[in-house]
Amino acid sequence: MMARPWSGRPALMIPAAFLGGSAAVVAAPQPAVAEEADVRFDIPAGDLAAALEAYGRQAGRQILFPYDAAAGRQSTRVHGAMLRRLALERLLRGSGLEIVRFDARLITLRRSPAKSARRRPARREQQLPAPLPPAPPPQDIIVTGRLGPALLTGTEASYAVSEIGQTALIGRAALSTADVFKEVPGFWVEATGGEASNNVRVRGIPTDGYSSVALLEDGLPVQYDGGLAYLNTDQSYRVDASVMRAEAIRGGPSAVFLANAPGGGLNFITRDPVADPGHELRVTASDRGLLRVDGLLAQSLNPDLGVLLAGFWRRDPGLRDPGFTADEGGQFRARAVYDDGGTRLSLDLRHLDDSVILYLPVPLALRADGSIAAIPGFDPLYDTLAGPDTRELVLQTARGPYAVDLSEGTHSRVTSLTFLGRHKLGEDAAVELQARWHKDHTLRNALFPVGSPMTAEEFVARNRASLLAAFPGSSSVAFRYAADGSPFGGGAAGNGLVMSANLLSVDLPLEEAIVDARMTAPFALGGQHGLALGGTWARTSFGFDREMGTLLLDVRGQARRLDLAAMDDRGAVTGSLTNRGFLRYGSLFDSARITAGNLALYAADEWRFAPRWRMDIGARLEQTSIRGHAAGKTLYDLGDPYTLADDAVSGSDGSRLPIRHRYSGFNWSVGLNFEAADNTGLFVRYSCSRRLPSASAFNDPARTDHGVVPITLLDAGLTMRRRHWRISAVAFYTHFDHLPFTDYRFDTASNAYVERTSIADTSTAGIEFSGSWRPSGPFSIEATATLQDPRYRNFSFTELVGEKPVTHDASGNQLVRVPRAALRLRPELDLFNGTLQLGVEFVRYSQRFADIANSQRLPAYSLVNASVAWKPNASFSLTVDAANLANSLGVTEGNPRAGSFHNSIGQGEYFFARPEFGRTVRVTMTVR
Structure with a gap:
């Protein structure tokens, strides 16, 4: 999935399992009035992503939404004094997006699993994609190292967490799984063993291999004990095109939620074919003779069911x-x-x-x-x-x-x-x-x-x-x-x-x-x-x-x-x-x-x-x-x-x-x-x-x-x-x-x-x-x-x-x-x-x-x-x-x-x- 260029506006990445792709966030001051009070809105018709950002500023709410699902879609005009939720519902009609969370702190949207969204036809001059500036550093909704039901942003976490996007994963996948850890501060990685059987250490923890660090796939350990002799976890896992992103946590709650991982863990999050259908072909070659082919097909069969095929x-x-x-x-x-x-x-x-x-x-x-x-x-x-x-x-x-x-x-x-x-x-x-x-x-x-x-x-x-x-x-x-x-x-x-x-x-x-x-x-x-x-x-x-x-x-x-x-x-x-x-x-x-x-x-x-x-x-x-x-x-x-x-x-x-x-x-x-x-x-x-x-x-x-x-x-x-x-x-x-x-x-x-x-x-x-x-x-x-x-x-x-x-x-x-x-x-x-x-x-x-x-x-x-x-x-x-x-x-x-x-x-x-x-x-x- 292409990362959108930066617009100079705050943005974040939402887990594919939740929103299915890139997302934008608009931060605004917390409102001093109760939710029941009407707010005056004046949001012109136009690009839905820009309209949602305008809504966040006018509503005084932090709003998170999948940017790539909103960009290029045509929104309707919202004008007048009304409740915040009513204004948002009007703005989302026919967009294919739905409200997941709506409270005084945070509003979160996702692609609607209930129906397929259709883009409204736009005038010809609007169909030409405007240049988009590069996105700012991601601010994540955290899914690793916690079990609570509420959404949690990076600045709300009480432990160290880093997100590794797909672009970095693509570059590292041709080297080794351990090499992905190099993106994260606190980890010392000896990835000179090749694609597998490497050593990862974090915060000076004096053990080799993966004996104090867990590799996870969608929240479950790839191997329950990564410290088994000659059975490094990275030997049995490879990153491919189906992996959308990864989250790395250091210390903190890893000792509670992960087995034998006091140092932390790296959680690979797989693409969701319902929320994020698409296809991809990737070919990698090197001056040393490497040839690697990755492929992915993610298809939504109906609004509630999707299948994914991938490999390399x-x-x-x-x-x-x-x-x-x-x-x-x-x-x-x-x-x-x-x-x-x-x-x-x-x-x-x-x-x-x-x-x-x-x-x-x-x-x-x-x-x-x-x-x-x-x-x-x-x-x-x-x-x-x-x-x-x-x-x-x-x-x-x-x-x-x-x-x-x-x-x-x-x-x-x-x-x-x-x-x-x-x-x-x-x-x-x-x-x-x-x-x-x-x-x-x-x-x-x-x-x-x-x-x-x-x-x-x-x-x-x-x-x-x-x-x-x-x-x-x-x-x-x-x-x-x-x-x-x-x-x-x-x-x-x-x-x-x-x-x-x-x-x-x-x-x-x-x-x-x-x-x-x-x-x-x-x-x-x-x-x-x-x-x-x-x-x-x-x-x-x-x-x-x-x-x-x-x-x-x-x-x-x-x-x-x-x-x-x-x-x-x-x-x-x-x-x-x-x-x-x-x-x-x-x-x-x-x-x-x-x-x-x-x-x-x-x-x-x-x-x-x-x-x-x-x-x-x-x-x-x-x-x-x-x-x-x-x-x-x-x-x-x-x-x-x-x-x-x-x-x-x-x-x-x-x-x-x-x-x-x-x-x-x-x-x-x-x-x-x-x-x-x-x-x-x-x-x-x-x-x-x-x-x-x-x-x-x-x-x-x-x-x-x-x-x-x-x-x-x-x-x-x-x-x-x-x-x-x-x-x-x-x-x-x-x-x-x-x-x-x-x-x-x-x-x-x-x-x-x-x-x-x-x-x-x-x-x-x-x-x-x-x-x-x-x-x-x-x-x-x-x-x-x-x-x-x-x-x-x-x-x-x-x-x-x-x-x-x-x-x-x-x-x-x-x-x-x-x-x-x-x-x-x-x-x-x-x-x-x-x-x-x-x-x-x-x-x-x-x-x-x-x-x-x-x-x-x-x-x-x-x-x-x-x-x-x-x-x-x-x-x-x-x-x-x-x-x-x-x-x-x-x-x-x-x-x-x-x-x-x-x-x-x-x-x-x-x-x-x-x-x-x-x-x-x-x-x-x-x-x-």
Whole structure:
């Protein structure tokens, strides 16, 4: 849907599920007279949108309406003294719009579901579309993070919320779901993993993946627990043309209404075919070879019933070049909606079959001055270690050969069926039922680098003695390429470096059901209340089968496997440290079957106890029951006398270890909002929650360090919206008590993981800012900023130094990988009456650290992005988006497998880290 250009008048976006598209709002001073008094109106016949704006000014009311449904329609003249409602009803005759809310504070209109609107014929000169100036920043009707029956605007909310429009979603969808979070202040996003399996953190919350942030689709979780190991929520969801907008909330009531999401949530809102019929075809291509086609057909079958068909198909060689197709697949969805004004029902079927590569850390050099540089033969902006030589390999396991195909990447096959129902009980009361069933089978294959790159001579020195001792009669060792036996000779890149990497394959079947039922009702007691009572039930059953082998590789783009062989005096091979490039088969094995049952009861009240004062109170009681079993493990020697690679293969010992846990937590939140003036809101909120352990934490039944984590969050914010500008500033404080931190380090000497855990606290204080300035001319500017101080508290750990235990105190250190400052600035020019839009985006992230000891610094970096959009009419647009124009080498994370507690990489050495992608240009053509 095209966003209308700005007219210099206040405007807002209404959820598609409510109004079905863009909407305008006219703000006027609150009337001092009673509603029963007549008001004199003088509104000439003409464009309906302009007439409604004139009505808002003359009636002294704030009026919200779908702008695209009103613009271009002819209105009748309204003249004389009459009641406000009567005047509005006369103005709306034959318009296809109806009144949803009419009170002393706010009037809201929507497309009428009862009949199809017909435009009145206008004179020929009126049929020519007048140039429309660009719209101001959106002010939303909030639907996420609340259950109250009354409409709520952005300045009335007692928590931090941001709206992401379809234009931004279109640009981000070709990258990743996680990339959408970059539009929101307070979020730190590591979207360098590709389209899926990324990390999202908010307000310094020190957990990876989506373990503290929820992804929602029309208010229900895409996956009930986003913290399941290797099952990031973004793996099973893709944005397509059916998504109209998204709302992001930070902190606040998310702990009450969302499961395991103290940090917040991102709610994707799907298009309503009843209120917003239409069609769309979108084609995206890039200079890296991407081709993506999105389509949508939304059709209203009658005034109360509509259907939607949408989906996408995409093929992409990759933002980094693996030598094979990195991403391929698509999604299809069908939706039926019935809405007669009193009862609303929708049924949604979505099927995803998509493979995406997981980009992992790449080899880099650390200069003496602390700056990062490329290693000769490896371009950190465009290269990846995966390649044709590692694409299809066979692991030797205790259960037999196991094939691993890296071109599968993260292959998700997801079928999701969602039912949403709402029935009004009187004017504002309602009962709602939401249910989602989804079945997900994910195969996740990837190549994880471990340790650090080293010279071939250093690797030989570390392994020569043990290799010669294992094969008597040997006198020398030599490197050869595993694929053809040719000598290594320093490698094709000429850098003479070798490295280790884990070839990992995880099979993850999952089936889940979520049911949420609630009742909302208003009542009067010391003011106006909006009460909501509800409960959520969820059952998740999943499997976890993991196989891994460790490879020896050279260091270059599309790395090749190496063998280190022992030879006798005649040059004959007597044995090998490796086998077909594998240093160790079965370096990791796990198998588990787990079922988690969750039951939550919640209650909330939105209480307006004075004309400009509003309080939110909410509480949630949740219990989780975790049951299942995991395979016992032992080591096997597969019996090949010519290699050491199969001497210690991890596998099942045939036993089953039971898993039985039960936890409960009570969350509550209270917020206070004060409307200091029209379109000006102040709020403060305090939340206390408990993060329950994730069921997948017990894939290893021996884990005893997991428990309920108390979390405290405090917010205070200001939101102001004016004719030409808006600002939002939120100060926040988060505190975690007794959070387990695990150092899951891969030991390259034993080719096995070494694990240790420390229980500690964290605290983060900061401020989030977002704002925009849109004067009457073509220039506008938007800015977001997050300034925070994320710190560990009461954190100590012990490690062996020279075979002696040494205790380190990390209290006061900066949280790993979280920047203290994140800035985003976007100036834009809107030319030729909105036909051409030019934008540049400047991004800056301060330094971070790869480990808790803060020994490995990740330097600050900047990015420059740009976009050009040509929109000659409402039916066609062409956009060009360019990311990382300057090819900045910005590193988002280090390598956790090198040690998250303490990384001993020193200056002038080599290490692994995951940088931003190199310059990429995408072109998107949209036809509506």
